[in-house]
Amino acid sequence: LGPCESFGELSLLTDHPRAARVRAKTAIRCLAIARHDFDRLLGAEPQLAIAMLRELATRLVQFTTH
Structure with missing residues (x-):
């Protein structure tokens, strides 16, 4: 992943556990957000x-065509 990219957002939109795992190669800043806060954020923005x-949608197309 690069700057401003995300992972685990599908688990915020569904009731399924997060399927992604990541490991940082360098020092990073990472934001974890609870589902209710995520829902409020999407409603406000x-x-x-x-x-x-x-x-x-882009990820879905990539997943289904490769």
């Missing part, structure tokens, strides 16, 4: 919700 939908 529609542009963020749209950006996440686009990212998830």
Whole structure:
């Protein structure tokens, strides 16, 4: 992953456990967010919700075509 990228967001949108694991190669800053806070954030920031939908759609296309 690179700067401003995310992982584990599917578990915030579903009731399924997180399937992703990551390990940092260098020092990082990482944000963990609870589901209820994530829901409130998406409600307050529609542009963020749209950006996440686009990212998830892109990943779905990549997953199903490769």
